[in-house]
Amino acid sequence: MSIGLVASVLAGCSTLSENMRVPGLDEYNDDSKRSRVRGRLTGEDGILIFGNDRNSGSQRGGGAGEQSGIGVNAYLWRASLDTLSFMPLASADPFGGVLITDWYSPPGTTGERFRATAYILGRQLRSDGVRIAIFRQELRGNAWVDVPVSAGTASELEDQVLNRARELRSQATAASR
Numbered sequence: 001m002s003i004g005l006v007a008s009v010l011a012g013c014s015t016l017s018e019n020m021r022v023p024g025l026d027e028y029n030d031d032s033k034r035s036r037v038r039g040r041l042t043g044e045d046g047i048l049i050f051g052n053d054r055n056s057g058s059q060r061g062g063g064a065g066e067q068s069g070i071g072v073n074a075y076l077w078r079a080s081l082d083t084l085s086f087m088p089l090a091s092a093d094p095f096g097g098v099l100i101t102d103w104y105s106p107p108g109t110t111g112e113r114f115r116a117t118a119y120i121l122g123r124q125l126r127s128d129g130v131r132i133a134i135f136r137q138e139l140r141g142n143a144w145v146d147v148p149v150s151a152g153t154a155s156e157l158e159d160q161v162l163n164r165a166r167e168l169r170s171q172a173t174a175a176s177r
Helices: 002-012 025-029 033-037 074-083 151-176
Strands: 089-093 098-101 112-120 130-140 143-147
Touching: 074 112, 074 130, 074 151, 112 151, 130 151
Parallel strands: none
Antiparallel strands: 089 098, 098 112, 112 130, 130 143
8 A cells, every 4th residue: 555655756856847838829818618617627638737748838839948937917917017017926826826015105295105916817818917006004103094095096007907918918919911
């Protein structure tokens, strides 16, 4: 029994480059059933718990040197980075699609600061593919106190991200022609 356990563990080991694949441009716009179940425990790909189909990169002609590790829509990811670039970046997780900024005080404002968290929700470029949460604090006495943010602020930033993502996509499409 222990030999079987060791053999299964060794069979599951492979290099990092074999476990990663290059997302194709068509993948961001693919609404097929196969793309929705890829990487799940059940589905057409068999039992895949971590990652996606390992053979898909070789079927498309992608080699190990071309592979990328981003797990979300590349246009939304880049657009979120561009849009929130005026705030200092605290954390960025391209696999989970989460950007967290550090506290930012607008120039000329010393008693107020903002923080943002952007969530990229999928691999497709869609209007509901990004959510941004804004946090605001005011200095009262010697302590920072949480205060509500205007309801439209997060929506405006989401719209800016979506517009930038569309720009990036159209630039990439024009460059590939």
